[in-house]
Amino acid sequence: MNAQELVRRLLRHWPLLLLVPLTTAASIFFFSRFQDKKYESDTVLYTGIASGFKIEGGNNESGQGWQATATAFDNLLSLINSRDTREEVALRLLAWRLQEEAARPPAAPAAPTGGVLSVVQTKLADKKKTPFDLLITPSLKAQLTGATLAATTQRVTAAYQAGPASPVYKLVNSKDPLFSENALLTINAARVKDSDLLRIDYAAKDPLLCEKTLEILTQVFIRKHKELFTGQNESVITYFTQSVQKAADRLREAEQRLLAFHEKHNIVDYDKQILSSTDEKQAAADKYAQLEMQYAGASSTLKSVEGSLSKRGESNLKSQEIIRLRNRLSELNNQTSELEIMQQAQPSAATAARLASVKQEAAKLDTQLGETVSSYYNDAHASHGVAVKDLVSDYSKNNLQVEDLKSQLGLMRRQRELAAGQYNQLVPLGAEIRKIRREVEVAEKEYLSQMEGLKQSKLSQQNGIMASQLRVVDPPYLPTQASGSKLLLLLIGGFMGAFLLTGAGVAATGLLNTALQSPAYAAKVTSFPVAGVVPKLTAPDALQLDQAKRAEDHLARQLLLKFQQPRRAGQPYTIGVLSSQGGEGKSAVCASLAASLRELNISTFSLYPDDHSFQIIPADDTLLYSPLAALAPGVSVADLTGDGLAPESVVIIEFPAVLETAYPASLLQDLDLILVAVRADRAWQPADRTVFKNIQSVTKAPIELVLNGVLPEYVAEFIGARLRPATSPYRPALPAHPQQALLNS
Numbered sequence: 001m002n003a004q005e006l007v008r009r010l011l012r013h014w015p016l017l018l019l020v021p022l023t024t025a026a027s028i029f030f031f032s033r034f035q036d037k038k039y040e041s042d043t044v045l046y047t048g049i050a051s052g053f054k055i056e057g058g059n060n061e062s063g064q065g066w067q068a069t070a071t072a073f074d075n076l077l078s079l080i081n082s083r084d085t086r087e088e089v090a091l092r093l094l095a096w097r098l099q100e101e102a103a104r105p106p107a108a109p110a111a112p113t114g115g116v117l118s119v120v121q122t123k124l125a126d127k128k129k130t131p132f133d134l135l136i137t138p139s140l141k142a143q144l145t146g147a148t149l150a151a152t153t154q155r156v157t158a159a160y161q162a163g164p165a166s167p168v169y170k171l172v173n174s175k176d177p178l179f180s181e182n183a184l185l186t187i188n189a190a191r192v193k194d195s196d197l198l199r200i201d202y203a204a205k206d207p208l209l210c211e212k213t214l215e216i217l218t219q220v221f222i223r224k225h226k227e228l229f230t231g232q233n234e235s236v237i238t239y240f241t242q243s244v245q246k247a248a249d250r251l252r253e254a255e256q257r258l259l260a261f262h263e264k265h266n267i268v269d270y271d272k273q274i275l276s277s278t279d280e281k282q283a284a285a286d287k288y289a290q291l292e293m294q295y296a297g298a299s300s301t302l303k304s305v306e307g308s309l310s311k312r313g314e315s316n317l318k319s320q321e322i323i324r325l326r327n328r329l330s331e332l333n334n335q336t337s338e339l340e341i342m343q344q345a346q347p348s349a350a351t352a353a354r355l356a357s358v359k360q361e362a363a364k365l366d367t368q369l370g371e372t373v374s375s376y377y378n379d380a381h382a383s384h385g386v387a388v389k390d391l392v393s394d395y396s397k398n399n400l401q402v403e404d405l406k407s408q409l410g411l412m413r414r415q416r417e418l419a420a421g422q423y424n425q426l427v428p429l430g431a432e433i434r435k436i437r438r439e440v441e442v443a444e445k446e447y448l449s450q451m452e453g454l455k456q457s458k459l460s461q462q463n464g465i466m467a468s469q470l471r472v473v474d475p476p477y478l479p480t481q482a483s484g485s486k487l488l489l490l491l492i493g494g495f496m497g498a499f500l501l502t503g504a505g506v507a508a509t510g511l512l513n514t515a516l517q518s519p520a521y522a523a524k525v526t527s528f529p530v531a532g533v534v535p536k537l538t539a540p541d542a543l544q545l546d547q548a549k550r551a552e553d554h555l556a557r558q559l560l561l562k563f564q565q566p567r568r569a570g571q572p573y574t575i576g577v578l579s580s581q582g583g584e585g586k587s588a589v590c591a592s593l594a595a596s597l598r599e600l601n602i603s604t605f606s607l608y609p610d611d612h613s614f615q616i617i618p619a620d621d622t623l624l625y626s627p628l629a630a631l632a633p634g635v636s637v638a639d640l641t642g643d644g645l646a647p648e649s650v651v652i653i654e655f656p657a658v659l660e661t662a663y664p665a666s667l668l669q670d671l672d673l674i675l676v677a678v679r680a681d682r683a684w685q686p687a688d689r690t691v692f693k694n695i696q697s698v699t700k701a702p703i704e705l706v707l708n709g710v711l712p713e714y715v716a717e718f719i720g721a722r723l724r725p726a727t728s729p730y731r732p733a734l735p736a737h738p739q740q741a742l743l744n745s
Helices: 003-012 014-032 066-080 083-103 116-125 131-135 138-144 149-160 167-172 207-231 234-264 270-317 320-345 349-376 388-426 429-467 487-512 519-526 542-563 586-599 637-641 665-670 686-698 712-719
Strands: 039-046 188-191 197-204 471-474 530-535 573-578 604-609 622-625 650-654 673-679 703-710
Touching: 003 014, 003 487, 014 487, 039 207, 066 188, 066 197, 066 207, 083 138, 083 149, 083 167, 083 207, 131 167, 138 149, 149 167, 197 207, 234 429, 270 388, 270 429, 320 349, 320 388, 349 388, 388 429, 519 530, 519 686, 519 703, 519 712, 530 542, 530 586, 530 712, 542 573, 542 586, 542 712, 573 586, 573 665, 586 604, 586 650, 586 673, 586 703, 604 637, 622 637, 637 650, 637 665, 665 686, 673 686, 686 703, 703 712
Parallel strands: 530 703, 573 650, 573 673, 604 622, 604 650, 673 703
Antiparallel strands: 039 197, 039 471, 188 197
16 A cells, blocks of 8 residues: 555545544543642752762762762652652641641531522532542541641551551552542652752642642651661661770780780780890800809919918918808808899898998908918918918908809809799790780771771761752742643644544555455456446546446447457457356446447447346347356357347357356357456455466456446546646647738739
8 A cells, every 4th residue: 555545545534534533532521621620839959969068078079970960869769759758748748637627617518509500510510529538537537636746647657557457548548639649649850950959840639738748748858868878877887886896895805815914924025025034144144154264263363372371381271260251251242242133133221231231241351361361471481482471462362252253153143044044934925925916916907997997987977968968949839820721732632643543543454455446456466457447436426427437438448449359250249247256247337338339339239147137128139048058068159149140249248156156158268358347345365366267268268357346536547537627728829920822813
């Protein structure tokens, strides 16, 4: 189907294309004229998503970019449109309405007016009861209404949470136009271009409830948005708080173990103590070695002096007095060394006084010992040329030095052993103290890390609080006028939609229709050329009658051309009119064709089946024949018409329906042309194709179609449209030329 055929089909069904849209528009107008008026209000909020201030810095930047900003706005819109938000707004709005009704005095009922007309007007004007009127009864209102709005809200919320059987639950989940979450689906929230502003629109049939709904929605939305932002870090802060406490406990336990270890082993600073102990051990060893060398030298000198003195008066040296004094002096020297070490380690006044007393006693004893020795050898002479006085003096000095070194050597031996013991005691503690220190260090690092996480989470929470501070820039207002009705748009949309759907349906039926319809399509489907058409008379006007006459003449002219083609010599031109089924218009084609040929002064003889006796009246040029009698082999057309026909005459034979009854097949061999009458409003079936293929195998006559019931536009395409006469006929004017002289003048 091309565009031209589509336009023709739409024009053909113009009443349907006009009636259906008009009916649709009328229905929309009828059912929409009693709609409630809508009052619309809006509010604008500043979000600060793209340019808001934050603790973390970067206030002049656009956050995470366009994608993050778009995601943040999508989160806001999703929070506004969430079911939980709508339910809370509906409950708060219901509580406000109940509180408002309780504070407002009841209105007096209107006095009834008489008359049938007033009753009808009252019925028409009465509004349909909403779920609020049906579910929230006066007794339930009294139960839900509290002393304050907060108390009423608490009661309404408790009633809603009672379960699906609660009237409040049913109201919120109903289709109430004001107090249901379904009604709040009409809330429209959108970002204002590329700014930080968010516009929220809402329309309701009550202007006061429209304003209050937006006001409650703004409060609920801002609170939920803040809870969402601050609640994101609550679990994180709780985790870090617990982790910090656990890390602090572990650090405290590690420090207590380190402190107990120090107290147990008398450690103040292990590193310094081990270093000091090492130094003391080494110093004691060095000092002991030095004293040992000095003691060996002093002992050797003393032995030499004693040897010299033994030669002079060995008996005197063995005196008990000298031995006693020497032993006592040795004891005093030992005490002096011990007191000096004690004074150096822990200075005290008592130790200093004791040390001075011992030194004084040792000095006296040393003087006494010298005097005693001198008295024994006062008159003696020195050995080997050495004076005895000098030997005694050397002996006293060496003796004192040996005793002093001996006492220092013993004391230093004990000090070396003490330093070695302290060192040996500290060395094994190194691994244990390093282990405890590592535990303290790990616990301290963990504690500091958890503290840093806690600080960052609290900082993020404060940043979220600052970023989530939504502010109302333009509060909701009370609408005073109803918004414009969309009835006109509904009418236009309904009309256009019905028109397009009807047109699409008409076009679809045309595409699905496989009827022959036009001559061109019939020739394409049947593979037979179309010899002529019979118009479908939709209205008996002069134009259609003229078109039918022209179609008959066109068919007659086509036959005149066929007459000039080679045919059987000495025989009339025989035309067979066939059809697959009855009612295809064969008789009309035969009668029309015979009349047209007679108008052209062509002798025509028509043969009709004898079942047409009620339609056809036999005459000189018209006969009825029996198709059953013609079934006999060898029957020819001449047997039916007789021998009185001239070769220039035309014989038209109507055959019975070839798919319904038996037809005289022997007559097909005498035909010069076969015309197949077929209705234009039916499809060409495989049975039609098969039967005429079989007929082609019997006769040599060409088969052509005569399409019956063709629409006027297709008839005009086939036979050509007649041009309308112009208002004034065109007569071409010849150019002026001089008059020529006659030859005989």
